[in-house]
Amino acid sequence: MKEALTSLIEKALQSLVADGTLSGGADVIPQLDHTKDPSHGDLATNLAMVLAKRAGMSPRALADKIVAALPENTLVAKTDIAGPGFINFFISQTTNTQAVSDILNAGVKYGCSDTGQGQKVQVEFVSANPTGPLHVGHGRGAAIGDALCRLLSATGWEVHAEFYYNDAGQQINNLARSVQARAKGLTPDDTSWPEDGYRGEYIVDLANAYLARESVHAADRDMTAGGDVNDLEAIQDFAVAWLRREQDADLKAFAVQFDEYFLESSLYDSGAVEQVVAQLNSNGRTYEEGGALWLRSTEFGDDKDRVMRKREGGYTYFVPDVAYHFNKWQRGFKRVVNEQGADHHSTITRVRAGLQGLDEGIPDGWPEYVLHQMVTVMRDGAEVKLSKRAGSYVTLRDLIDWAGRDATRFFLSARAATSQLTFDIDLALSQSNENPVYYIQYAHARICSVQRRALAANPHWRPADGLPHLSTLTEPEALALSLMLGRFPDTVSGAAKRLEPHDIANYLRELAASFHSFYNAYKMLDDNIEISLGRLALAEAARQVIANGLDLLGVSAPETM
């Protein structure tokens, strides 16, 4: 509908250029906006104000000319020129209800588009260190990252979801020594407890599992604990596998899946890290100073050069990161989106600088990043900071246990990633009108309920039977709902383009409100069968869009609640 009106306006502009009213070309793309106020029509454009100067007349006079030049059509019922020169379009009723038949025809595909044209995009998210259970920040990353995958997939991209495992380096060493200490019966209060050791309860479970020679099955391998308290390497291997299994279980409970788990250690095993260092060396991007090897990252916008290899040997963390991202590039991902916590912001410049220094023709804005800000958890009016299990932080599992999967996913993805998020457990738990996720799910359940009732009353009252009866939808609430439904495809493509899943959440809240308003004002099952069929068709279209929208967020659309 929007496209159709846009092309009508473009034709009007062309004729104005042809008759000399407008100088220059008709190369302006008209901006059409949905109005906030119904008295301003359904769609409005500011075109006359933008072009007034070029036409040498007042915006309102030009608006008159544009309206007069519009080709004959059945789309627009009425136009109006208002305010400083807005042109308001009142869409005809049949066009308004067009969305309903579009939705019933497209079904689960409604809202999908092909802007990605099947190109590959990799989305990396969560990427937690295997040193403890996932925390609420990882949960936010999982909710947003998975929603991004679904959005990109819905807009025609071939999505590859990936989890990067930092299973090498100092923190893994700490983990092994912590487990070893617990296995020897030490506690964090003992003087011989390892410095920077992990203090959470889960380390005790881990140590006990190791001593009991348990077997674990993590994402891609099985292993059995050695049970030898002095074999630090065996402890490390087992601890990583055990925690991976733990994280996998959390992600599964959150309904998040990955296509691939990429291990940092594999970059050392394959020689990719050495290869990247050698290439940066031979490209002259490095120098030695103070016994360390430095990257000239200032050549690529960094505020200072960065150490790559420490004086006592060993690479700093971003070197394998560069190798990892070069590997992504070599795998053919011309587009990569990394979703991570904003506390890792400083690594972006370093990784990109390293990639630029390879001279492999990688674009300087590659990869793209979506950074989310911190999450704080509130309960009973106070901030929750500790989890018994993890010790120093609240876990994703805690949230799921307290609030349920749907509410947790919704709340963690319903706010702009750039804003700090307060997760109110009491709100997420309340099954009431103040809880947006229940409000939306309730609309879905309500529609399913009336459909069951309609079928019971008359076996022929199926949603598809309503299609020929859309002309009975004349009530303002029905037309408003229909117009709102028609905005879904724009909302999806906009959210995918901006990488902002919360657009979908906001839309769904509005859509549910529009539905409830319609539902409350009229009897769905009227004595007049024609009217009933029209309303049932509209309700089914609303149900379909709510289900599609919730699915983009990974939230279920229940038939009963």
Add this chain to the structure above:
RNA sequence: GCGCCCGUAGCUCAGCUGGAUAGAGUACCUGACUACGAAUCAGGCGGUCGCACGUUCGAAUCGUGCCGGGCGCGCCA
């Protein structure tokens, strides 16, 4: 001190590339059920968009400078 994010109604937040009287929800006040789910709806109250300049037909939105909060500024990851 430097970099990034945020500052909009009592509270939680929308406001995309600058557009019409700044919007929702919640809280508070009024109304609507012998239920097609009241887990809902209708109406009301509530804001000098942190402050100040600037850019222009027009600024919550763009620019600069302040103020306030968060995060990051390691030869840790």
